[in-house]
Amino acid sequence: MARYIGPKAKISRKFGEPILGPSKALQKKNYAPGMHGRGRKRKTSEYAEQLQAKQKVKYIYGILERQFRGLFHRAAVREGITGENLLKLCEARLDNTVYRLGIAPTRRAARQLVSHKHITVDGEVVNIASYSLKPGQIIGVREKSKSLEAVTTSLAGRNAKRYNWLEWDQQQLAGTFISYPERDQIPENVNEQLVVELYSK
Secondary structure (H helix, E strand, C coil): CCCCCCCHHHHHHHHCCCCCCCCCHHHHCCCCCCCCCCCCCCCCCHHHHHHHHHHHHHHHHCCCHHHHHHHHHHHHHCCCCHHHHHHHHHHCEHHHHHHHCCCCCCHHHHHHHHHCCCEEECCEECCCCCCECCCCCEEEECHHHCCCHHHHHHHHCCCCCCCCCEEEECCCCEEEECCCCCHHHCCCCCCHHHHHHHHCC
């Protein structure tokens, strides 16, 4: 199962933003990790910027290299702009959608709910976090899992965030993946064009 299990604070400091969830480390140490973190910043090369952009997307969505390369290939052969297609495919992952619907507080927690068979797609249990959703599919919480403390706590703290490509039914504890999101609807602060340039070398 593809997941990063290292220190989250280190990654947040590397990119200067809490990409793996809220981090107090950014307030205490708002500089890059490592012995040269406070030192003078060197001018980064074009390749370094492209690599960092790719790593940022991978960390945000919890995808390792081999799987990410496969996603990029799927994005490249689809109609439209490759970079935007890549983000749309990342957003269509089951673990990400469970997180976006508010069933889980983080993508890591969403991945765990999926792998422990608490989530259904069109009424069938799916335990593959990277499962790619298609427009019209319904994502729900399994009947036996609706009283889970992790689920009820997350839904109780669910804020007013709404995403245009998702629809939520509070009574059924289920959401519908209406369509792939447009680029301006995706809130993540990433430069997908740099990722395309890196893979195009």
